Every structure is written in C-alpha cells, then in structure tokens.
Amino acid sequence: MKKIGFLSFGHWSPSSRSPVRSAADTLLQSIDLAVAAEELGADGAYFRVHHFARQLASPFPLLAAIGAKTSRIEIGTGVIDMRYENPLYMAEDAGAADLISGGRLQLGISRGSPEQVVDGWRHFGYQPAEGQSEADMARRHTEVFLQVLKGEGFAEPSPRPMFPNPPGLLRLEPHSEGLRERIWWGSASNATAVWAAERGMHLQSSTLKEDESGEPFHVQQAKQIRAYREAWKIAGHGREPRVSVSRSIFALVNDQDRAYFGRDRDGDQVGVIDNMRAIFGRSYAAEPDRLVEELRRDEAIAEADTLLLTVPSQLGVAYNAHVIEAILTHVAPAMGWR
Known part of the structure; x- marks a missing residue:
C-alpha cells in the first residue's frame, strides 16, 4: 500500500486562455480540488509555497479552509521556506489550522528554493547571524519551530496579566498535540536527509536533487531515502x-491527455541551481500499461511510502481531478498501491 496525494504549485496567469487568472481563482480552486481528491479516494492534498510570485504563498488560511471542508484527506505543504518564517507565529498558525482539520496537517518545511527576488527573506525582516548562511538561518528557525511545537512552557507570565494564567511558564496557544510528529523536511542532498532524520522529521524528496554520484536521478534518490x-x-x-x-505522472487515457502530454518523453536533466549541480527527475506520460512498466523501474518510488502527483493546476479543477482519478484507477492497482 502507498499513500497517493497531489502537489500543486498554485500558479495563476491573467491570460484570457487560463482558467486560473487570479490569486482568488487559485485559492478557491485549490479548495475545490482537495475536496474532489478526497471524494476520489486520494490520500493527500499538498501545496507549494513561493513568495513574490503568482503562486500560492502564505499556506495556513488555505490549509484551514480545506480542513474545514474535508474530513479524511491529509493536508500539507511541500515546502514552506523557513528563511522567511517567524517560527513562533508559524507555530500558532499551524496549531490553529491543525485543530480545524482534526489533526490532519502534514507540514513540509525546508531551507527553500531559488527565489523570484534577491534575498527575499530580508524584506520579511530576517537576516543570517554573523558568520552564518541563509541555510543556517533556515535551520535555526526550524529548530525553534520544532521546540515550541512540543507544547512546553517557556515564557515567564506577567505578574499582572489581563486574564488568569495557568501555573508555571506559558506555552504558545493554540497548541495541537501530535503536530510535532507530522513535520517533514524537504531535502535535496543526502546530508540534509540525515540531518532531518536525526531531528525526527519525515522526509520529502522531490524531483530535484544534488547530483552527488552521476547516477540516474531515481537511483540517487533511492540511496538518499535509504541513508x-x-x-x-x-x-x-x-x-x-x-x-x-x-x-x-500522466496516464494517457483520452485525446485530451494525449494533446497535453503525449509528447512528454524527457529523461533526467542536469543543471546548476543556487550554485549546486542538480539533477532533475523525468516526467512520466504514457498509456497505462506502458506507464506501469516505466514506474516499476523507478527505485525511489518503490522506496517511498507516499507519492505526490504534481498536477498542472492551471488546467483547472475538472482536468486535475481527472489526472488524479486516472492514476488511482488505471495505475495504482496494477502497481500494488491499492
């Protein structure tokens, strides 16, 4: 058995040809797609976070809204850039959204990805401590976030509070029990995957990884997972x-699928991103029988317990629900995932 969810970047474009033309469109359609995915039997609805872009950004209002309109599906991020985050305020937002959803949040966090602007985190009021990098700052924010999620008191109460306090040091509220154990780290290297494991975070590994051996992407990713x-x-x-x-992953089951993705036959690609030699994993698009054969050769998918389908969000809710349904119906049973 494997959990299967979707991952949306939440792009929008003001183009007259786009069914997702505004921030309101992408937010409301994200809610609708999560509801549809739950009805189809999918296991997760995950959303990317990018700042200064026509994409989804602040995730917690969206996660709370989805939590209020669904009852079973896991709700998460992939990933929140911790360079931009106040970890205490984030813990309050996350606790509230998790309580609204009944404890279904699965929060992916990370050092972040290449940005739309130069040092965007500076505009949010953050900068690395002397002698540290922006990656160090992200990990420092993460350590604080993980600590306060434990729900332990750390703040001295006022001797003249507005409202009566419980005894002892105060913790952040609202606190959601168990959320600390549902934090994931988005890792692009073997070393950061090990760092996440040592701190008790789950692992999110995407379609980009530091090229550490020159081997095919799925082989390197499988080794990362084992480490x-x-x-x-x-x-x-x-x-x-x-x-x-x-x-x-796209199962080509009708003419519309073939028109959109019938030519997707690209393999792994290698490039430089943020001064790192990176390897980018391939896309899969084929008729179901051939798709199953190709996916069986992907070592990293075999190693993972959760598969997130990156969906073309700008094609609208109905088509993205079709993409998810095609995988659940035509591919997952043949792969032994269902």
Whole structure:
C-alpha cells in the first residue's frame, strides 16, 4: 500500500486562455480540488509555497479552509521556506489550522528554493547571524519551530496579566498535540536527509536533487531515502518514519491527455541551481500499461511510502481531478498501491 496525494504549485496567469487568472481563482480552486481528491479516494492534498510570485504563498488560511471542508484527506505543504518564517507565529498558525482539520496537517518545511527576488527573506525582516548562511538561518528557525511545537512552557507570565494564567511558564496557544510528529523536511542532498532524520522529521524528496554520484536521478534518490532511514534507526525515534517523493505522472487515457502530454518523453536533466549541480527527475506520460512498466523501474518510488502527483493546476479543477482519478484507477492497482 502507498499513500497517493497531489502537489500543486498554485500558479495563476491573467491570460484570457487560463482558467486560473487570479490569486482568488487559485485559492478557491485549490479548495475545490482537495475536496474532489478526497471524494476520489486520494490520500493527500499538498501545496507549494513561493513568495513574490503568482503562486500560492502564505499556506495556513488555505490549509484551514480545506480542513474545514474535508474530513479524511491529509493536508500539507511541500515546502514552506523557513528563511522567511517567524517560527513562533508559524507555530500558532499551524496549531490553529491543525485543530480545524482534526489533526490532519502534514507540514513540509525546508531551507527553500531559488527565489523570484534577491534575498527575499530580508524584506520579511530576517537576516543570517554573523558568520552564518541563509541555510543556517533556515535551520535555526526550524529548530525553534520544532521546540515550541512540543507544547512546553517557556515564557515567564506577567505578574499582572489581563486574564488568569495557568501555573508555571506559558506555552504558545493554540497548541495541537501530535503536530510535532507530522513535520517533514524537504531535502535535496543526502546530508540534509540525515540531518532531518536525526531531528525526527519525515522526509520529502522531490524531483530535484544534488547530483552527488552521476547516477540516474531515481537511483540517487533511492540511496538518499535509504541513508535517511538508517539515520532514523540510529537516532532511536520511537515511531516509524515516512518518506514522500513527487513525480509528474500522466496516464494517457483520452485525446485530451494525449494533446497535453503525449509528447512528454524527457529523461533526467542536469543543471546548476543556487550554485549546486542538480539533477532533475523525468516526467512520466504514457498509456497505462506502458506507464506501469516505466514506474516499476523507478527505485525511489518503490522506496517511498507516499507519492505526490504534481498536477498542472492551471488546467483547472475538472482536468486535475481527472489526472488524479486516472492514476488511482488505471495505475495504482496494477502497481500494488491499492
């Protein structure tokens, strides 16, 4: 069995040809797609976070709205850029959204991705401490976030509070029990995957990874997952780790599918991103029988317990629901995922 969800970047374009022309469109359609995915039997609705772009950004209002309109599906991010976050305020937002959803949040966080603007986190009021990098700052914010999610008191109460306080040091409210154990780290390297395991975070590994060996993308990613699981075992956490991978996968079952994706036959690509030699995983698009054969050769998908389907959000809710349904109906049973 494998959990299957979708991952949306939430793009919009003011083009007259786009069914997603505004921020309001992408937010409302994201809610509708999550509701549709739950009805189809999918397991997760995940959303990317980008700042200064015509894409989804601040995730918690959206996650709370989806939580209020669904009852079963996991709701998450992939990923929140921790360079931009006030970890205490984020913990309050996350706690509220998790309580609204009944404890279904699965929050993916990370150091972040290449930006639309130069050092965008500076506009949010953050900068690395002397001698540290922006990646160090993201990890420092993460450590604080993980600590306050434990729900332990740390703030001295006022001797003259507006309202009566419980005894002892105060914690952030609202606190959602168990959310600390549903935090994921988006990792692009073997080293950061091990770092996440040591801190008891689940692993999100996407379609981009540092090219550390020159091997095919799915082979390197599978090795990363195995290194993560070994580090988790060594750390001695008293629960099972989870691992997700994301893929662009399209089952070509009608003429519309073939028109959109029938020519997608690209393989892995290598490039430089943020001064890192990176390898980008391929997309999959084929008739169901051939698609199953190709997916069976993907070592990283086999290693992961969760698969996130990156959906073409600008094609609208109905078509994206069709993309998800085609995988659940024509591919998942043949792969043994359902």
